[in-house]
Amino acid sequence: MSTPILVVEDEPAIADTVVYALATDGFAPHWAASGEAALAAAAATPFALAVVDIGLPDINGLELFRRLQAAQPALPVIFLTARSGEIDRVVGLELGADDYVAKPFSPRELVARVRTVLRRSQRPAAVAAPAAAAAFAVDDERKLIRFHGRPLDLSRTEYRLLKVLIGRPGRVFSRDELMERAWDDPAAAFDRTVDAHVKALRAKLRAVAPGEDPIVTHRGMGYSLREDA
Numbered sequence: 001m002s003t004p005i006l007v008v009e010d011e012p013a014i015a016d017t018v019v020y021a022l023a024t025d026g027f028a029p030h031w032a033a034s035g036e037a038a039l040a041a042a043a044a045t046p047f048a049l050a051v052v053d054i055g056l057p058d059i060n061g062l063e064l065f066r067r068l069q070a071a072q073p074a075l076p077v078i079f080l081t082a083r084s085g086e087i088d089r090v091v092g093l094e095l096g097a098d099d100y101v102a103k104p105f106s107p108r109e110l111v112a113r114v115r116t117v118l119r120r121s122q123r124p125a126a127v128a129a130p131a132a133a134a135a136f137a138v139d140d141e142r143k144l145i146r147f148h149g150r151p152l153d154l155s156r157t158e159y160r161l162l163k164v165l166i167g168r169p170g171r172v173f174s175r176d177e178l179m180e181r182a183w184d185d186p187a188a189a190f191d192r193t194v195d196a197h198v199k200a201l202r203a204k205l206r207a208v209a210p211g212e213d214p215i216v217t218h219r220g221m222g223y224s225l226r227e228d229a
Contacts, residue, residue: 002028005114006050008038008064009080010057014103018051021107022114035059035067042068047075049118051110054081065097069155074143076121076156078113080105098156135214136166147208154204157182161197165215170227172218198223 005027009015015031022029030045032038035056042050050068054061065077078099098117101110137146143159145152145166154162160182164173173181175194182197202215216224 002026003048003118004028004030004045006038006041006045006047006052007031008033008035008050008056008061009053010034010055011053014053014080017107018110021111025111025115027111027114035061035064038064039067039071042071042075046072049076049078049114049121051078051080051114054079074121074156076117078110078117135209135212136162138163138166147205150208152204152208154201158197158201158204161194162201165223165225169225172222172224174222177222194223 003026005022007015007018007022007029009018009031010033012033015033019029019031030041030047032041035058038050038052041047052061052064052068056064059067061079061081065079068075068077076098078101079097080101080103082103098121099113101113135148137149139145140163143156145154145159145162152162161178164178164181178194182194198215198217202213205212205214214226216226218224
């Protein structure tokens with residue numbers, strides 16, 4: 001059975017190109033020309049991935065992303081935009097989007113990125129954290145991390161970053177390494193984007209255990225998870 005992909009794009013010519021490229025490559029694309037149509041489609045169909053244009057006529061693509069994630073937290077999302085400004089890219093990635101493609105783009109490149117994101121989202125992994133990080137438990141099938149038994153409300157990118165740290169307690173990861181492991185396109189991330197995600201993670205961990213700070217900052221080097229976390 002073909003993999004269902006949601007394509008949210010208000011420009012018919014671009015949507016036709018994306019839909020054709022996906023269908024030719026064996027996917028089952030569904031086109032929605034507006035945010036409301038996309039939400040209705042997502043409520044009726046469990047899509048494997050969504051390709052979302054940021055500049056929609058009714059709902060901003062970033063807001064649509066939030067709503068889609070609320071309805072289906074594990075849904076991978078690739079943003080499309082006619083604007084290539086750094087601020088758009090940073091905001092989209094900090095929300096937890098999986099990739100970001102600026103128009104004009106090659107349909108073949110987009111399809112390749114779709115396949116890459118799908119492979120990453122479906123990749124199996126160990127479901128239990130190492131003993132040294134016993135305060136954490138990773139459920140990779142549900143894309144869920146528990147801290148002291150409580151589920152954390154994480155964006156996809158926060159989930160990936162924390163999972164990397166949990167996997168090797170005490171190991172110092174540079175920002176470049178974290179970008180390489182947490183993003184499909186590391187070149188689209190920035191040092192301060194990693195710092196912003198770590199800051200958000202710390203706040204969420206403190207909300208569960210105010211007296212603990214499991215993530216260690218190594219100035220000029222990167223971050224690690226305390227071995228006794």
